Every structure is written in C-alpha cells, then in structure tokens.
Amino acid sequence: MSMQLSVLTDNLPYLLWGAYPDGPLGGAALTVLLSAGSALASALLGLALGVALSLARGWPQLLLTMVLGFFRAIPVLMLIFWTYFLLPIVFHIDVPGVLSVMCALALIGGAYLAHSVHAGIGGVKAGQWDAGLSLGMTRMAVLHHIVLPQALQMMLPSFVNQWVTLVKDSSLAYIVGVGELSFVAAQVNSRVMIYPAEIFMFIGLIYFVLCSGLGLLAGRVAAHFGSAQNWQLDQAR
Amino acid sequence: MTEFQAALGQMLAPKYLGWLVDGLWMTLQLSAVVAVLSTLLGVVVAAARSSRQPWLLLPAGGFLSVFRNTPLLVQLFFWYFGVSSLLPDGSVEWLNTVHSVALGPYLTLTWPSFELLCAIFGLSLYSAAYVSEEIRAGMRGVAEAQRLAAAALGLDRWQGLRYVILPQAIRIALPPLLGQYMNIVKNTSLTMAIGLAELSYTSRQVEAQTFKTFQAFGVATLFYIAAIALIETAGQLLQRRQRLAGGTQR
Numbered sequence: 001m002s003m004q005l006s007v008l009t010d011n012l013p014y015l016l017w018g019a020y021p022d023g024p025l026g027g028a029a030l031t032v033l034l035s036a037g038s039a040l041a042s043a044l045l046g047l048a049l050g051v052a053l054s055l056a057r058g059w060p061q062l063l064l065t066m067v068l069g070f071f072r073a074i075p076v077l078m079l080i081f082w083t084y085f086l087l088p089i090v091f092h093i094d095v096p097g098v099l100s101v102m103c104a105l106a107l108i109g110g111a112y113l114a115h116s117v118h119a120g121i122g123g124v125k126a127g128q129w130d131a132g133l134s135l136g137m138t139r140m141a142v143l144h145h146i147v148l149p150q151a152l153q154m155m156l157p158s159f160v161n162q163w164v165t166l167v168k169d170s171s172l173a174y175i176v177g178v179g180e181l182s183f184v185a186a187q188v189n190s191r192v193m194i195y196p197a198e199i200f201m202f203i204g205l206i207y208f209v210l211c212s213g214l215g216l217l218a219g220r221v222a223a224h225f226g227s228a229q230n231w232q233l234d235q236a237r
Numbered sequence: 238m239t240e241f242q243a244a245l246g247q248m249l250a251p252k253y254l255g256w257l258v259d260g261l262w263m264t265l266q267l268s269a270v271v272a273v274l275s276t277l278l279g280v281v282v283a284a285a286r287s288s289r290q291p292w293l294l295l296p297a298g299g300f301l302s303v304f305r306n307t308p309l310l311v312q313l314f315f316w317y318f319g320v321s322s323l324l325p326d327g328s329v330e331w332l333n334t335v336h337s338v339a340l341g342p343y344l345t346l347t348w349p350s351f352e353l354l355c356a357i358f359g360l361s362l363y364s365a366a367y368v369s370e371e372i373r374a375g376m377r378g379v380a381e382a383q384r385l386a387a388a389a390l391g392l393d394r395w396q397g398l399r400y401v402i403l404p405q406a407i408r409i410a411l412p413p414l415l416g417q418y419m420n421i422v423k424n425t426s427l428t429m430a431i432g433l434a435e436l437s438y439t440s441r442q443v444e445a446q447t448f449k450t451f452q453a454f455g456v457a458t459l460f461y462i463a464a465i466a467l468i469e470t471a472g473q474l475l476q477r478r479q480r481l482a483g484g485t486q487r
Contacts, residue, residue, distance in 0.1 A: 026457065070462070072344070073419075073461065073462045073465040074423070074458055074461050074462065075423040075424070075426035075437065075461060076423070076426075077426040077427060077429070077437050078426060078437060078440075078454065078458055078461060079456060081437075081440070081441070081454050082454060085451075086451050088384045091292075164306070167308075168307070168308040168309070169308070170308075171308035171310040171311060172310060174242070174310060174430065175429075175430065182308065182311055182314070183312055185311070185314070186314065189314075189318060194322070195322070196314075196315075196318035196319045196321075196322050197315065197318075197319030197322055197323055198319075199319075199320065200311055200314045200315040200319050201315065201319070203311050204303075204307040204311050204312070204315065207306065207308055207311060208303065208306045208307050211305075211307070212302065212306045213305035215306075230312070
C-alpha cells in the first residue's frame with residue numbers, strides 16, 4: 001500500500017503543475033487554464049452567435065443554423081485534428097498545441113451555447129420586447145437592457161453544464177500531445193508501469209473535484225441570484 | 238492558399254478509402270452495441286433513482302455523480318490499463334488472444350479484442366449515466382394517475398413500471414435519447430486513445446501514410462456527419478410514426 005501511495009506522492013508536483021518552474025506549465029494547472037480560457041471564449045462566442053441567431057431572418061439564419069449544426073455533429077476530437085492542422089496553414093505561424101485545442105473547444109462550446117442563448121432569448125415573453133420598443137428603445141437596446149439580463153439568468157445552468165463538459169473535453173488535448181492532466185498521467189503511467197489503477201483513479205478524483213466543484217459553485221450563484229431577484233420583487237411590491 | 242489547392246487536387250487511393258470505410262464500420266458497430274447496453278443499464282439506473290429505498294437511491298446517485306464528473310478518456314484509461322493490472326495473471330492474455338466459435342459452416346463468432354471489450358464496457362457505463370437521466374425525465378413526464386391506475390389494476394410496482402410507465406416514458410424521452418445516441422457515435426472517437434481502429438484512428442493512420450491530411454480528415458468528418466444525419470432522420474421517421482399510431486389509439 002505504501003508503495004502504491006508513493007507512486008502518487010513522488011509524482012504529485014508533476015501531476016499538479018508539470019515541469020514548472022523549470023519547464024513549461026502542465027498537469028492539473030494547465031487543465032484549469034485550458035478550461036478557463038475555452039470557457040471564456042465559448043461564452044463570448046455563444047452569446048454573440050445566439051444573439052445573431054435570434055436577430056437574423058431568412059438565409060443568414062439558415063446558414064448560421066447549418067454552421068452551428070456542423071460543429072455539433074462532429075466529434076470534439078475530429079475538430080481538434082482540424083484546428084491543429086489548419087490554424088498554422090491559415091495564419092502562417094507556429095500555433096502552440098494548447099491554442100489549437102482551446103480554439104476547437106471554444107468553437108464546439110460556442111455552438112452549443114448559441115442554441116441555449118437563442119432558446120433563452122426566445123423564452124423571454126414578447127411583452128418585454130413590446131414594452132421596451134414602446135419606450136422608444138432600439139432593438140439592440142431592448143436586447144441589452146431588458147431581454148438579455150432575464151435570459152442569462154435562465155441560461156446559467158446550461159452555461160455551467162457546458163463548462164463542466166469543457167473541463168472533461170480538455171482531456172482530449174492528450175491526443176495532440178499537450179501536457180495537461182491526462183497527458184502527464186499517461187506519461188507517469190508508462191514510466192512507472194505497475195500502478196495504472198491508482199494513477200488513473202487519482203486523476204479521476206482531481207477531475208471530479210474540479211467538475212463537481214463547478215456545479216456546486218453554480219448552484220450557490222443561482223441561489224444567490226434567485227434570492228436577490230425575489231428580494232427586488234419584494235421591494236417592488 | 239496554394240497548399241490548399243495542391244491538397245485538394247489529389248484524391249485518396251481506393252486502398253486508403255477502404256481503411257476509412259473499415260473505421261466507419263467499427264464506429265457504427267461499436268455505437269450500436271453501446272446504445273443498446275447503455276439504454277438497458279440506463280433503465281435500471283433510472284428505476285433505482287426513482288425508488289424510495291435508500292440502498293438503491295444512494296448507489297445510483299453516486300454512479301451518476303462519478304461517471305458524469307470525470308472525463309471519458311480517463312475512464313477508458315482506467316478500464317484499459319487499470320483493470321488489466323487488477324485482473325488475475327493470464328486472464329488478460331486469454332482476453333487478448335483470438336477465440337472463435339464456429340456456428341455451422343458459414344457463421345463464426347469471434348471473441349472481440351481487449352481494446353474493443355474495454356471500449357464497449359467504458360462507453361456503455363459512461364453513456365448510461367446520461368441516458369438514465371433522460372429516461373428518468375421521461376418517467377416523470379408520465380402522469381401520476383397512470384401509476385395509480387396501474388396499481389388499481391393490481392399490477393405491482395415493477396409490473397406498473399414495465400407495462401405502463403416505461404413504454405410511455407421512452408416515447409416522451411425519445412428526442413433527448415436520440416441526442417444521447419448521437420453523443421455515443423461522437424464519443425466512440427475517444428477509443429482511438431486505447432488503440433481501437435475506429436474512424437478517427439484510421440483517419441489519422443491514413444494521414445500518416447499519405448500526408449493527405451485534408452482528404453483523410455475530410456472524408457472522416459463527412460462520415461461522422463452522415464452517421465449523425467442518419468440518426469436524425471431515423472428519429473424524425475419514428476416520431477412521425479408515433480404520432481400516427483397515437484392518433485389511431487385515441
């Protein structure tokens with residue numbers, strides 16, 4: 001048992017932050033950075049595309065729906081292959097693996113979130129639009145000041161689900177050799193050879209803490225928003 | 238952009254297209270088996286989650302929490318590397334060697350490779366954690382009066398579930414279930430990490446052999462889109478048939 005635990009304690013710093021500070025950042029720290037970066041990018045992309053999907057009519061809407069459908073139909077892994085291969089060709093520069101993975105995750109996450117944002121905007125009652133427009137506000141102003149604040153609260157659960165998915169999908173960076181948590185775990189595993197169950201269970205535990213922690217945090221934020229909103233309603237009465 | 242034009246100018250040789258078709262076939266077979274197994278397991282977990290017995294409720298909740306909050310890749314690694322180290326000596330060798338049973342002169346059943354077994358096992362457990370929640374949502378969508386009516390007819394809890402609640406629940410849950418089946422097709426791509434020769438694996442193999450990256454990934458991407466479109470179409474046909482059937486019942 002002590003031998004089995006020592007495989008974890010001996011490799012703990014490497015699993016947590018890679019070769020840093022002597023080498024590049026890796027391990028769980030890189031997983032967190034990679035996930036946070038793609039979470040932010042996918043949220044912005046999802047918001048922009050979701051608003052575009054709600055405002056567009058006719059063929060631009062059809063085109064946008066098809067593009068979003070494409071990103072939702074292909075495996076994340078396949079998109080990582082594409083960005084890893086295409087980004088350097090398109091931009092004629094050396095793109096680090098982390099960035100191509102982040103780009104793939106942001107595109108897929110953004111495509112899913114766009115539909116949630118679209119549904120959230122659709123869920124705000126038509127009377128809210130009419131009220132804003134009759135006050136002389138432009139469509140963009142109604143969207144910004146009246147519709148989106150209400151829609152975003154409804155959408156919080158789907159954003160959090162998407163972020164949990166992002167943390168899990170960041171493990172696919174393993175395939176293109178980015179040194180995040182899954183990759184360093186596989187490295188340690190092939191070096192040590194004899195305790196694979198212990199290593200992957202420990203890695204699973206780290207992911208579990210990250211993902212369920214995110215879920216708990218979101219629950220508290222939602223409860224806070226919910227009570228704040230109720231409080232405002234009470235004040236208004 | 239000349240690189241693009243040069244890349245697009247050449248098609249893949251039939252031999253390499255054949256590799257990709259083999260990969261697609263493996264992806265489709267694996268997806269079908271996993272869809273069936275995860276639905277069966279999903280029904281069991283959903284039933285346990287809607288039970289009032291804590292000894293059923295708690296393990297089912299724990300299962301969902303663990304399998305939904307860890308990456309599929311790590312789960313596959315755990316089953317592939319971890320379990321083989323925990324199994325008794327020799328059993329992995331036995332699992333890895335080819336066993337076949339001849340059923341008559343034409344049909345031979347071949348025991349799947351260890352990679353395929355791990356892929357089926359790992360994917361089924363992971364997918365069941367998602368499928369079961371869709372089924373449970375479907376079960377909650379069935380009116381409480383249906384359960385009471387089943388009880389009034391003298392059906393016990395299990396019979397009521399089997400003959401009254403589940404058939405209606407599956408019907409309600411069909412659209413989200415099909416979404417989960419699409420996820421299963423996409424998730425099979427992760428099994429390339431444990432060396433299963435499915436579509437993503439073969440696309441990378443073709444790429445490495447031919448250096449025709451654009452074509453190799455392009456054909457594989459089209460295959461995935463076609464598989465997803467197939468499920469989408471099947472779902473729409475099923476739903477139309479259900480609507481018709483529902484109309485005649487009323």
